[in-house]
Amino acid sequence: xxxxxxxxxxxxxxxxxxxxxxxxxxxxxxxxxxxxxxxxxxxxxxxxxxxxxxxxxxxxxxxxxxxxxxxxxxxxxxxxxxxxxxxxxxxxxxxxxxxxxxxxxxxxxxxxxxxxxxxxxxxxxxxxxxxxxxxxxxxxxxxxxxxxxxxxxxxxxxxxxxxxxxxxxxxxxxxxxxxxxxxxxxxxxxxxxxxxxxxxxxxxxxxxxxxxxxxxxxxxxxxxxxxxxxxxxxxxxxxxxxxxxxxxxxxxxxxxxxxxxxxxxxxxxxxxxxxxxxxxxxxxxxxxxxxxxxxxxxxxxxxxxxxxxxxxxxxxxxxxxxxxxxxxxxxxxxxxxxxxxxxx
Numbered sequence: 001x002x003x004x005x006x007x008x009x010x011x012x013x014x015x016x017x018x019x020x021x022x023x024x025x026x027x028x029x030x031x032x033x034x035x036x037x038x039x040x041x042x043x044x045x046x047x048x049x050x051x052x053x054x055x056x057x058x059x060x061x062x063x064x065x066x067x068x069x070x071x072x073x074x075x076x077x078x079x080x081x082x083x084x085x086x087x088x089x090x091x092x093x094x095x096x097x098x099x100x101x102x103x104x105x106x107x108x109x110x111x112x113x114x115x116x117x118x119x120x121x122x123x124x125x126x127x128x129x130x131x132x133x134x135x136x137x138x139x140x141x142x143x144x145x146x147x148x149x150x151x152x153x154x155x156x157x158x159x160x161x162x163x164x165x166x167x168x169x170x171x172x173x174x175x176x177x178x179x180x181x182x183x184x185x186x187x188x189x190x191x192x193x194x195x196x197x198x199x200x201x202x203x204x205x206x207x208x209x210x211x212x213x214x215x216x217x218x219x220x221x222x223x224x225x226x227x228x229x230x231x232x233x234x235x236x237x238x239x240x241x242x243x244x245x246x247x248x249x250x251x252x253x254x255x256x257x258x259x260x261x262x263x264x265x266x267x268x269x270x271x272x273x274x275x276x277x278x279x280x281x282x283x284x285x286x287x288x289x290x291x292x293x294x295x296x297x298x299x300x301x302x303x304x305x306x307x308x309x310x311x312x313x314x315x316x317x318x319x320x321x322x323x324x325x326x327x328x329x330x331x332x333x334x335x336x337x338x339x340x341x342x343x344x
Contacts, residue, residue, distance in 0.1 A: 008032035011051040015039075015067060016060025020086035023116055023136070023169075024060050030136035041066030053079065060084045088116050093160050093170045093191050095184050097177040097203015098126035100213070101309075102285040103134065105204045113201055118168035121160060125175025125206075125309060137171070153183060157190035164196045175309075177205040181231045181254055205229075207252045210284030210311040214291040216321040223316050224250045232256020232263070232312065241266035250315035257308045261300050267314070268296055277318035282310040293318060 012033040014021050021037070028035050036050050041064065057074050059067060059081055071081050094113045099105035106127065114120065117137040122128045124143035131139055140159070142151040151159070156172075164170045178184030178200055191198035207229040211218055218227040226249035230236070233255055236244070244251055245267050256263060257280070268274055274297030282290045294302035296314065 005056075006032075007056070009034065010055040011036065012056045012058055013038060013051060013054040014058045014060065014084070015041075015070070016062040016084070016086065017064065019090075020062035021060040021084075023087040023118070024058055024084040027115075027136045028058060040064060041070055053077075055080075057081045058084045060086055062086050085116075088169060089197075090118075090167045090169060091164050092197040092199070093164050093172060093187075095172045095174065095178040095187055095198065095200045097182070097201060097205075098122075098173050098175055099204040100206040100209045100285045101125060101127050101175060103127045103130045105209060105285070106134075107201065107203065109201045110203065113171050114173070116169055117171040119163050120171045120173055121156060121163075122173040123175060126173040128173070131173075135171075153186065157187055160187065161190060161194040161196055164191070165194065174203070175206070176254075177203040180205045180207060180229065181233075206284060206309075206311055207254060210281050211252065211279075211313050211317075213284045213289060214279065214281045214313075214321065215324055216279060216281070216313050217317055218250050218252060218313070220317050220320050223320055224248075226250070227252055227315075229254065230256075232259050235259045235262040236266060238266065238270075241270040245270035245272040250313065250317050253312035253314070255308050255310070256312045257303070257306055257310050260303060260306075260312065263312070264296055264299055272296060272314075276314060277316060277322075279313045279318045279321070280306050280310055281313065282306055282308075284309075284311060293322065 007028065010033050012028045013036045014025050014028060015038045017039055025035055036054065038050065057071065057079055059071055061083065074081055096110045096113050098110065111134060114135040117135055119138045119140060120131065120135055121140045121142050122131065142156045160170050160172055172187060174182045174184065176182060184200060188198050188200065208218055219225060228244065228247060228249065228251050230251060230253045232253040253263065274295060276296040278294055278296055278299045280292040280303045292303050292306055
């Protein structure tokens with residue numbers, strides 16, 4: 001059970017060793033509490049003055065014996081005790097997949113890594129708007145936009161490594177999944193080369209989740225039994241167009257607005273029929289999400305006003321979504337009619 005309590009100005013006693021309690025201290029200070037420390041069960045004299053009756057005791061599990069009797073006395077006098085996890089080992093990097101941009105699709109492991117971080121390097125495709133509610137870490141924006149990289153990739157890797165070597169728990173928060181066009185492999189290699197421990201937490205890739213947000217399944221029985229994910233950052237070669245056109249199934253293109261014209265023309269030239277249905281899903285799971293549906297022959301003009309971040313979907317599964325949407329709209333019309341008749 002999670003409770004949200006206004007701790008502004010409240011006295012909170014955080015117990016536990018300095019190393020184990022450092023992140024809990026920061027979280028409570030960020031929440032506005034007046035934080036006091038007790039680093040050992042018998043350490044009142046060395047830790048300085050303590051509150052006579054704190055509003056809350058945050059008990060960090062640091063493995064030291066003797067805490068339980070103290071905490072039992074607090075509970076017996078009516079002082080709430082909140083169990084807090086100990087901070088993890090210092091000096092490592094965690095690459096976290098942030099999903100398509102909504103905190104609802106963060107994994108439990110991602111939320112835990114953010115909570116335990118000292119520094120978070122994030123980009124614009126991650127759910128960055130809610131980060132202050134998810135972590136008390138230092139937040140560093142290293143976001144990239146098409147044609148403009150605020151911080152270059154090599155510099156991002158350097159910052160991560162330097163921060164970890166300085167003793168921080170570093171989180172690199174990326175949109176989607178770190179290993180799906182996320183340059184996660186390069187960042188892991190940089191950490192390994194520098195001798196920095198690194199792990200990867202998978203995220204929900206936009207290749208599947210963004211089409212789903214628009215009601216498009218990337219596979220569907222008797223329609224498509226495979227899907228191919230392609231990066232849209234650079235135009236494909238003629239050979240690649242030929243392979244894609246001959247594969248069948250569903251084609252999903254990430255960040256493909258800039259190369260949409262070449263893609264559509266290349267697939268048609270490679271033999272894909274012009275009436276193949278196609279969808280452009282912009283800003284999936286974000287304010288202003290929009291879906292544009294056309295076919296391979298008309299998508300360039302239909303999507304003239306579209307912009308990244310966007311996911312392109314090519315294949316018969318787009319018709320499945322349209323059919324489902326039609327059924328849903330018909331059902332909604334019947335519901336509205338029924339409500340009208342009952343109200344008359």
